[in-house]
Amino acid sequence: MIWSRAAAAMLAVCVSASLAGAPSIAAAKDKPTQEELLLKKKKQQHQKQQGEQKAHASKPAGKLSGEKLKKQQKVEAQQKMKKPASHAAAADWKRTGGTMPKKFRGAPVDYKKHHLKQPPKGYKWVRHNNDYVLVAISTGIVSAIISATR
Numbered sequence: 001m002i003w004s005r006a007a008a009a010m011l012a013v014c015v016s017a018s019l020a021g022a023p024s025i026a027a028a029k030d031k032p033t034q035e036e037l038l039l040k041k042k043k044q045q046h047q048k049q050q051g052e053q054k055a056h057a058s059k060p061a062g063k064l065s066g067e068k069l070k071k072q073q074k075v076e077a078q079q080k081m082k083k084p085a086s087h088a089a090a091a092d093w094k095r096t097g098g099t100m101p102k103k104f105r106g107a108p109v110d111y112k113k114h115h116l117k118q119p120p121k122g123y124k125w126v127r128h129n130n131d132y133v134l135v136a137i138s139t140g141i142v143s144a145i146i147s148a149t150r
Helices: 002-020 025-030 034-057 066-081
Strands: 123-128 131-136 142-147
Touching: none
Parallel strands: none
Antiparallel strands: 123 131, 131 142
C-alpha cells in the first residue's frame, strides 16, 4: 500500500509538472505557427478587398439615398446626352430640318426690306454669313435657307 501511495504521488508530480511546463504534443499541433498566422491574415485582407470592390462595382443605384440618387441619375443622364464634338456635327445644322445653335441665331432680319416671305408665327428670318435662314424661335429648327447674294 505504501508503494502505491508513493507511485501515485510521483505520478501526480509528473502530471502537474507537464501541465505547468512545456505544452503537450496535442496542444502544439492545435496552435498555428507564425507563418500560418501571417498567411491567414493576408488571405483575410485579400478577401476583404475583393468584397469591397464587388460591392462598389455592383452597388445598384436604387440603394442610394435621396440626394445621392438624384445626383447619380443626373450624371448618368448627362453622360448619355454627351455627343462627340466633330466638325461635321457643327455644320450639320446648315440644312433644312437641322437645329441652328443659339450662338448663330442673331437679330431678326427685316424680311420686307430683303424681299423675303413673311415668316410664319413662331419663326424668324436671321442672317448667317451670306444666307438668310428661316428659324423656329423656340427650337431653332431650320425651315428654309436662301442665299443672300441673289
